[in-house]
Amino acid sequence: MARKTDSRTQLPGLEELPTGATGRPVQVFEEPAPLKSHGPARIVSLCNQKGGVGKTTTTINLGAALAGYGRRVLAIDFDPQGALSAGLGVPTHDVTTIYDLLLSGSKDPHEAIQQTSVEGLDIIPANIDLSAAEVHLVNEVAREQILARVLRKVSNDYDIILIDCQPSLGILTVNALTASHGVLIPLECEFFALRGVALLIETIDKVRDRLNPAIELDGILATMYDSRTLHSREVLERVVDAFGDRVLDTVIGRTVKFPDASVAGVPITEFAPEHAAAKAYKQAARELIQRGAVA
Template sequence: MGKIIAVFNQKGGVGKTTTNVNLSASLGKMGKKVLVLDLDPQGNTTSGYGIEKNEVENTIYEVMLDGISMKDAIIHTEFENIDIVASATDLAGAEIEIAAMDDREYILKNAIKEVAEEYEYIFIDCPPSLGMLTINCLTSVDSVLVPIQCEYYALEGVSQLMETIKLVRTRLNPDISIQGVVLSMFDGRANLSIQVVEEVKKYFKGSVYTTLIPRNVRLAEAPSHGMPVIYYDTKCKGAVAYLELAEEFIDLEEDII
């Protein structure tokens, strides 16, 4: 059964979607079969993989709200070993609809069961807020990958994030754990970036990945071209960093096994 991972931070603008798209694509490039679920109504992961969410017939919305089979919503992308279930604008109103449903916290978990055996990793891009979509996501996963930017107030909201995970562990998903922390927007020339790295390492102790994702123009440009950075510019610093992160990710997984 594939490992299910939420890319989650309640604080917006921390590189959540960038990490989801580029880490999953890098793992796919390394031969791992990956499914990406876009649970964020903004649909940036969907567009980051070159898919126009408004043109998709069956999205994660139809899976969760209309009972469509997850298999019928899977899109096989042009990128190596990457499948995706697209987001939908309708997700913005889904919180209210889900609240009235039976076993509302487990809708996504039950839908994933159908396909979990077919993938090595399933990544879920969560909304940057705590509602029923995020609760469904955290109830479904084995672990949480936390992206944090190397900027002032980097740890703002992290205690709330940890409290949320603790609450979910107590009430809904006793096995949820921290997969790791990814530090992005790193600038080695800036003292602030270096200070933030040290601060985050102290807070999360041994859970921070060694690989740092740098500020990189090509990394920022890639989404507008509908492709992960490793396909947009293989040799740029952003692409090299995400491939290194994928290697570290796999090595740590193997150490656990």
């Protein structure tokens, strides 16, 4: 059967724009101008209580992309698994970690900062010791604000601080949200990942109401998208319907290059700079800069 065509007349100058994966017209995000000065940093938590949705991968590659645009970036490994530190090839044992800084108000955070292979991208590492932090912090005064006090001491040295949160909504994640100006939610294009987003946004609203009135949702970044599967397309469509413009136009596709880059201990922007995934994270960096989520 012949395919039906639209009989409506196309007006001159109103040609239909190509649409992206989100169903919206494809946006072009220009390369940002270099900064004339640096700091104080805007602090952004990458948060989702579900594991395996791309939080660490996004922190690594978004941080590297922003550094490539001349931004000074500090990544905070705030997950006891230490995947962010490993993914950037940074040692986590016999060094000062974020756990040491949380427990000792006298330690200088600059002592914990380590340089990565990416110029302009530094990290404060974490290891399994961080899993004991919730027990130690439970009796602390203003325990939700301890990370904020730590980051205050290094904020002026950076343009953006990215916090890679653990997959939970416990005291560590609340600390990260209390310290942050914004939240970026990496969301796997899979049904079970979608279910928890409303709960996470409810938690952000509670933190805004009780602890940090300035926090805002910077966006939802769709990850692990596979245009070949109906499931991925339907989940992304539902996310856009539910959250509208809060969903970034940039979509990160699924690829085996991410674990390969992690094994090498470098971002995909260095491991395979011409790969579509590397270009997608560079676009995400430009989009966040244009949205004002990053300087």
